[in-house]
Amino acid sequence: MCAPRVQESVLRRLSRRDFLKFAGGVGLAAGVSACAPPPPPVAKPSQPNEAKFSFSQVVDLTHTLWPTFPTFGGGQNYEEEVLFTFEKDGFNMKRWSLVEHTGTHIDTPFHFSADGWSAEQIPVEKLLGPLAIIDIRAKAAENADAQLTPDDIKAWEAEHGPLPEKGIVAMYSGWEEFVNSDKFRNADENGVMHFPGFHEEAVLFLLEERDIVGIAVDTLSLDYGPSTDFATHYAWLPQNRWGMENVANLGQLPPKGAIMVAGSPTIQGATGGPSRVIALL
Ligand SMILES: [Zn+2]
Numbered sequence: 632m633c634a635p636r637v638q639e640s641v642l643r644r645l646s647r648r649d650f651l652k653f654a655g656g657v658g659l660a661a662g663v664s665a666c667a668p669p670p671p672p673v674a675k676p677s678q679p680n681e682a683k684f685s686f687s688q689v690v691d692l693t694h695t696l697w698p699t700f701p702t703f704g705g706g707q708n709y710e711e712e713v714l715f716t717f718e719k720d721g722f723n724m725k726r727w728s729l730v731e732h733t734g735t736h737i738d739t740p741f742h743f744s745a746d747g748w749s750a751e752q753i754p755v756e757k758l759l760g761p762l763a764i765i766d767i768r769a770k771a772a773e774n775a776d777a778q779l780t781p782d783d784i785k786a787w788e789a790e791h792g793p794l795p796e797k798g799i800v801a802m803y804s805g806w807e808e809f810v811n812s813d814k815f816r817n818a819d820e821n822g823v824m825h826f827p828g829f830h831e832e833a834v835l836f837l838l839e840e841r842d843i844v845g846i847a848v849d850t851l852s853l854d855y856g857p858s859t860d861f862a863t864h865y866a867w868l869p870q871n872r873w874g875m876e877n878v879a880n881l882g883q884l885p886p887k888g889a890i891m892v893a894g895s896p897t898i899q900g901a902t903g904g905p906s907r908v909i910a911l912l
Contacts, residue, residue, distance in 0.1 A: 686890065686911035692847075693908050694810060694879045696734035701815040703851045705822075709733050731903040735877045737895045738853065742902040743861070744869035750901035753873060757844045761795035762891040762910060763787065764881050768805035771827045775817055777804065778830035778855050784837070791887045794841050799891045801847040802829055803881040810877075817856060828855035831862035838870055845893060847875040847908070875908055884910055 694700065702708050708730035715724040732738070740747025765787045770777040779802045788794060804827040809815040817825040827850055834853075837843045846853065846867065853874040854863040867874060875893055894907035 688912040690880055690883045690910040692878045692880050692910050693735045700734050734905045736903050737906045738874040738903045740868045740871045742868055743864045747869055748871055750895050751897040751899050758895055759892040760844050761798045762889045763794050763798055764801045764803050764886050766803045771804040775825035776855055777827045779833050780830045781833050781836040796842045798843055799845045800843055804849055806850045807879055824856035826850040826856040829853050829863045831866050834863050834867040845873045847878045849878050878908055
């Protein structure tokens with residue numbers, strides 16, 4: 632017999648929705664009845680993705696990170712120190728000092744909640760999925776404070792069909808072309824930034840009406856630049872969803888058909904971190 636607390640601790644780790652799937656599969660029988668110890672925080676693989684796909688093209692959705700890459704706060708938040716050089720020591724090694732939210736990076740659920748998943752706790756199968764790219768370049772070109780709204784999602788679906796289950800939704804605002812200039816932050820004389828983001832209503836729609844594991848933006852923040860309440864972050868991340876900021880090269884992909892892999896770091900307790908983001912097409 633399993634000690635009751637073993638079962639409890641296993642079940643506590645699972646949301647109700649995950650539990651129902653877990654209980655319906657072999658996981659419950661194998662994991663709990665066999666009295667195995669509870670899995671470590673990063674259970675792998677708890678929900679194997681049964682979708683089969685092939686790909687012929689790989690697109691890097693990651694910006695190269697350099698010391699003065701634009702930051703949300705405006706300062707430099709990345710430094711490196713050379714520890715060893717090949718010339719002197721026979722090998723190269725550096726030490727980095729950086730803010731977690733630098734460059735192309737993941738926002739974990741823990742970033743905006745007390746007990747959401749930190750980086751190493753995000754189940755690995757939730758870090759990839761079919762990618763839907765919603766192009767709002769036209770309205771972003773007219774208004775730097777444009778937001779991706781439920782109407783943008785519905786317009787995408789009218790053309791391309793329903794958003795894919797367990798998918799990832801990316802906002803394509805075209806902001807990437809400004810990454811080497813001040814326009815990426817686009818701060819006005821009062822320091823208020825102006826760039827596009829997801830509207831809170833859009834992520835509430837995704838949470839309530841669709842099955843989406845993560846969202847991505849080609850700007851510095853999930854929320855649009857002028858936000859002071861971070862309503863989108865607060866609506867989305869605490870629901871154990873993640874966001875990816877400063878993604879690149881969305882224009883090299885079709886609106887649907889690619890699989891996105893969010894290469895999150897696995898640093899214990901991380902609220903986010905520079906990530907390698909790859910699309911398979
Ligand atoms: Zn961030």
